[in-house]
Amino acid sequence: MKAAVYYDPDDIRCEELLRPRIGKGEILVRVRSCGLCGTDVSKMVEKTVAVPIVLGHEVAGDVVEVGEGVKNFRSGDRVCVAHHVPCFTCHYCRHGNHSLCEQFRSTNIDPGGFAEYIRVPALNVKNTTFLLPENLSYEEASLIESTACCLRAIKRYPLQPGDTVVVVGAGPMGLLNLQLALLLGADKVVALDLMEQRLKVAEKLGATQSLNPGQEDPLEAVKQLTGGRGADLAIVAVGKITAIAQAIKLVRGGGTVLLFAESPPHSLLSLDPNVIYHSEVSLIGSYSSTPQEQRMALELMKTGKLKVKELITHRFPLEKLSEAVVLARGARESLKIMITP
Ligand SMILES: [Zn+2]
Numbered sequence: 001m002k003a004a005v006y007y008d009p010d011d012i013r014c015e016e017l018l019r020p021r022i023g024k025g026e027i028l029v030r031v032r033s034c035g036l037c038g039t040d041v042s043k044m045v046e047k048t049v050a051v052p053i054v055l056g057h058e059v060a061g062d063v064v065e066v067g068e069g070v071k072n073f074r075s076g077d078r079v080c081v082a083h084h085v086p087c088f089t090c091h092y093c094r095h096g097n098h099s100l101c102e103q104f105r106s107t108n109i110d111p112g113g114f115a116e117y118i119r120v121p122a123l124n125v126k127n128t129t130f131l132l133p134e135n136l137s138y139e140e141a142s143l144i145e146s147t148a149c150c151l152r153a154i155k156r157y158p159l160q161p162g163d164t165v166v167v168v169g170a171g172p173m174g175l176l177n178l179q180l181a182l183l184l185g186a187d188k189v190v191a192l193d194l195m196e197q198r199l200k201v202a203e204k205l206g207a208t209q210s211l212n213p214g215q216e217d218p219l220e221a222v223k224q225l226t227g228g229r230g231a232d233l234a235i236v237a238v239g240k241i242t243a244i245a246q247a248i249k250l251v252r253g254g255g256t257v258l259l260f261a262e263s264p265p266h267s268l269l270s271l272d273p274n275v276i277y278h279s280e281v282s283l284i285g286s287y288s289s290t291p292q293e294q295r296m297a298l299e300l301m302k303t304g305k306l307k308v309k310e311l312i313t314h315r316f317p318l319e320k321l322s323e324a325v326v327l328a329r330g331a332r333e334s335l336k337i338m339i340t341p
């Protein structure tokens, strides 16, 4: 089978690999669509993974083989699959930090979503594999994992009627966060991005206001929308220190800044600690998702209330993964990029 194997940012090869063999409780999935995630891009660009490796974890496809004892799936089923499975019982899981669970970090699909076929281990078959309804395309379904990550993040702040959310960075994840904030009860959502194109999409998807912080100071606008207070929640969906610093200024006293993107390694944030003490601002993070949010994301997507087709701008075959990475890094005309093995 074909797979896109990463060696170096300038060296991603489409290679012939052995098709994985499945065992008891496992399934083999023919990948039809796999989203290129910001974390895939940063792993490649920052060289934080051991090579060679097949990345990709936002998978949708067809079950083509089921192992002994698999009851919930059969050949021909359309499914989406997520890669990490928490144990739900360890110290981290019991505290809601599922993505820090040892099992979570050690589980994965084999070899990765940028391949024609993947072996889905038994734990993933049980917990992170979902049957797709007919009204969801493979492409839409490959956004279930990203949506689940956003849901997990937003759930960390109990939104109340009348609340205002600022989304810093209107890339694919920012635009999902924007929509989810509205669906989960935010009254107003302000989107910030340096790209006009992205701001236009944000408005189409329901942003109350969208602003380019390179051209105007968003503080005035946010204050005006909130009776002078500032936003209740700011979601920073871009891995930039300047964006985080900006978000801290935009939240009200007692507000929350949620870090939702990976900053480059060794980044340092300077912060007046009194922002946290006197102003009671919370600085929190959210990484990845659990089967619970994946199920929620699927249910939400079934309803059609979440607009995901609008986020998909490009499609590339396995052979052109490196081109896709260059496009994603530029973060210009592209939003979500799909790899179609
Ligand atoms: Zn992802």
Ligand SMILES: [Zn+2]
Pocket: 086, 087, 088, 089, 090, 091, 092, 093, 094, 098, 101, 102, 103, 104
């Ligand atoms: Zn655990």
